[in-house]
Amino acid sequence: MRPLTERLRAFEWAPVRGVWRRELALFRRYWASSSFASLIEPTIWLLAFGFGFGALVGHVAGYRYVDFVGTGVVATATLFTSAFPGMFNTYIRRTYQHSYDAVLAAPVDVHEVVAGEASWIAVKSGVYSCAPILVALAFGLRPGVGVIAVPVVTVLTAAGFALFGVWTSTIVPSINSFDYIISGVLAPLFLVAGTFFPIGGLPGWAQTLAHVNPLYHCVELVRHAVFGFHPLADLGHVGALVVFAALMWLLAVRGMRRRLID
Amino acid sequence: MAIALRDVVKRYTDRDGTSIAAVDGLTLDVPDGVCLGLLGPNGAGKSTTMRLLTAQSLPDEGTIDVLGHEVPREAKQARALMGVVPQTDNLDEELTVRQNLEVFARLYRVPRAGLREAVGRALEVAHLTGRAETRVVNLSGGMRRRLLVARGLVHSPRLVLLDEPTVGLDPQVRADLWGLIAGLRASGVTVLMSTHYIEEAERLADTCALMSHGKVIADGSPAELIASHAGEHVEEHEGSPERLAEIEGLARRAGLPTRRTGPTVSVLRAEHIPSSLADTLADGGSNGHRILHRPANLEDVFVMLTGETVD
Ligand SMILES: Nc1ncnc2c1ncn2[C@@H]1O[C@H](COP(=O)(O)OP(=O)(O)OP(=O)(O)O)[C@@H](O)[C@H]1O
Ligand SMILES: [Mg+2]
Numbered sequence: 001m002r003p004l005t006e007r008l009r010a011f012e013w014a015p016v017r018g019v020w021r022r023e024l025a026l027f028r029r030y031w032a033s034s035s036f037a038s039l040i041e042p043t044i045w046l047l048a049f050g051f052g053f054g055a056l057v058g059h060v061a062g063y064r065y066v067d068f069v070g071t072g073v074v075a076t077a078t079l080f081t082s083a084f085p086g087m088f089n090t091y092i093r094r095t096y097q098h099s100y101d102a103v104l105a106a107p108v109d110v111h112e113v114v115a116g117e118a119s120w121i122a123v124k125s126g127v128y129s130c131a132p133i134l135v136a137l138a139f140g141l142r143p144g145v146g147v148i149a150v151p152v153v154t155v156l157t158a159a160g161f162a163l164f165g166v167w168t169s170t171i172v173p174s175i176n177s178f179d180y181i182i183s184g185v186l187a188p189l190f191l192v193a194g195t196f197f198p199i200g201g202l203p204g205w206a207q208t209l210a211h212v213n214p215l216y217h218c219v220e221l222v223r224h225a226v227f228g229f230h231p232l233a234d235l236g237h238v239g240a241l242v243v244f245a246a247l248m249w250l251l252a253v254r255g256m257r258r259r260l261i262d
Numbered sequence: 263m264a265i266a267l268r269d270v271v272k273r274y275t276d277r278d279g280t281s282i283a284a285v286d287g288l289t290l291d292v293p294d295g296v297c298l299g300l301l302g303p304n305g306a307g308k309s310t311t312m313r314l315l316t317a318q319s320l321p322d323e324g325t326i327d328v329l330g331h332e333v334p335r336e337a338k339q340a341r342a343l344m345g346v347v348p349q350t351d352n353l354d355e356e357l358t359v360r361q362n363l364e365v366f367a368r369l370y371r372v373p374r375a376g377l378r379e380a381v382g383r384a385l386e387v388a389h390l391t392g393r394a395e396t397r398v399v400n401l402s403g404g405m406r407r408r409l410l411v412a413r414g415l416v417h418s419p420r421l422v423l424l425d426e427p428t429v430g431l432d433p434q435v436r437a438d439l440w441g442l443i444a445g446l447r448a449s450g451v452t453v454l455m456s457t458h459y460i461e462e463a464e465r466l467a468d469t470c471a472l473m474s475h476g477k478v479i480a481d482g483s484p485a486e487l488i489a490s491h492a493g494e495h496v497e498e499h500e501g502s503p504e505r506l507a508e509i510e511g512l513a514r515r516a517g518l519p520t521r522r523t524g525p526t527v528s529v530l531r532a533e534h535i536p537s538s539l540a541d542t543l544a545d546g547g548s549n550g551h552r553i554l555h556r557p558a559n560l561e562d563v564f565v566m567l568t569g570e571t572v573d
Binding site: 008014015017018021022025026097098099101102103104105106107108109260261262 | 274313316317318319320338339341342346348350352353354355356357358361364365366368369370371413
């Protein structure tokens with residue numbers, strides 16, 4: 001075997017596995033509460049909106065309202081379970097725990113740390129975000145076979161938002177400043193994504209805005225996966241999510257490098 | 263050479279735009295298998311030097327070579343071969359002792375087959391085998407420090423950077439860590455250890471580099487440093503402030519270095535005190551003036567050269 005130093009490449013999986021190992025060790029402790037929350041929350045949404053609101057609305061954009069919301073909630077779950085850990089976990093680990101300083105003294109580079117953190121969040125968030133579909137089944141959802149593609153969509157979306165969180169964690173001056181990001185960026189994204197009502201009813205400018213909202217593309221893809229793909233449009237939606245994730249990757253790595261290497 | 267720094271400069275710019283050179287033209291060699299003590303007062307640039315060696319800080323000028331790898335260009339390779347024990351505790355508090363070691367064994371690419379053994383060895387080194395399943399938040403300060411050291415050794419590195427390894431520890435734990443560092447040295451590992459505990463350097467270091475304002479102002483073995491800067495003997499005078507000021511004046515005029523420590527004035531190179539002066543200095547025993555003769559030590563050198571007091 002060649003000596004270790006000759007085998008080191010610019011991108012290595014070992015650091016990513018290192019991050020995963022840590023997260024899995026923690027996950028073994030909190031999986032029960034996480035899983036409980038991820039099932040209970042969409043149940044409440046569906047009860048409140050699906051039945052409460054659905055009784056008034058009936059059908060929306062050609063779907064039963066409860067189905068419309070059931071699929072929409074997948075996207076909002078993806079947003080919050082990826083952006084929040086991306087922001088808070090990385091901020092806390094960087095500034096309070098100095099964890100990345102420790103890791104970067106080992107043969108690990110900044111982009112590998114970012115890849116490790118973001119991939120873990122993306123997979124966990126992507127998987128958990130499918131829970132609303134399970135709940136919706138109990139509420140009478142009858143999905144097509146495309147439903148098996150939902151996790152792919154949610155993992156891709158979650159990767160983008162996890163990286164968005166990592167990036168913002170490098171630009172906020174303090175942990176309280178996340179309030180601006182949450183109210184100023186995430187809340188509008190959440191509202192103008194076609195989750196609880198179709199964006200068709202919005203004013204023109206808001207509709208335009210929705211098209212640059214990654215969450216909108218996620219919502220569309222999830223609905224189409226469940227009820228039938230629209231190949232051309234969906235290719236565009238996937239493209240938008242890929243571009244979003246790639247852009248966030250560049251910003252997150254650059255931001256972390258600035259903060260960690262002086 | 264395990265480490266070679268040449269004319270290295272690292273500047274930091276504050277918010278208000280003022281730039282300070284934390285490392286300012288540093289040239290330093292650490293030969294293979296040597297334990298080098300990097301001594302210096304607060305802010306001398308010791309930690310910055312350590313961070314430059316791992317490329318967590320990037321130099322503005324100069325060249326850095328670590329174990330044959332040019333840093334920062336080949337920093338990843340260099341980092342694979344060294345172990346780092348930072349000044350500030352950055353253990354993963356949520357994980358157990360064993361998990362901390364396992365994660366780092368992974369990061370250091372310890373092969374899967376050797377992982378258990380490497381972790382077991384690190385646990386033993388840190389005397390934490392019985393605490394392997396304890397979460398780090400529940401460890402005492404001394405245990406955390408030992409774990410921090412063990413984490414830097416989990417991959418049996420050839421070179422270890424220790425940044426103030428025993429700061430804030432009780433004497434028992436400190437003695438324990440000293441034993442550990444002495445063991446590393448005995449097994450041929452190269453050690454670069456920063457400290458401002460003089461005793462630590464005297465006991466452990468083969469050679470010392472005294473750092474002040476970002477550069478090395480003196481280096482050599484503790485004995486060489488003492489001989490060339492503080493001489494053999496020291497006369498420590500205790501007495502009234504007026505008398506002490508007088509003694510300082512007399513000694514300086516005779517070309518002998520002095521230093522103040524609390525209520526005493528020490529005259530260094532006491533073996534060179536001319537006999538005429540010796541009588542004058544010794545005179546005045548009436549109003550509580552006392553003289554203590556002792557061998558010169560590294561602390562005398564440190565205080566004399568940096569103008570700082572030490573712990
Ligand atoms: N990231 C930074 N930004 C600005 N200034 C810095 C930074 N890191 C270090 N400095 C400054 O550089 C100088 C050297 O700091 P350094 O931490 O290397 O000293 P040290 O010898 O390790 O001191 P100590 O014994 O207190 O640990 C100090 O004046 C410090 O304020
Ligand atoms: Mg320091």
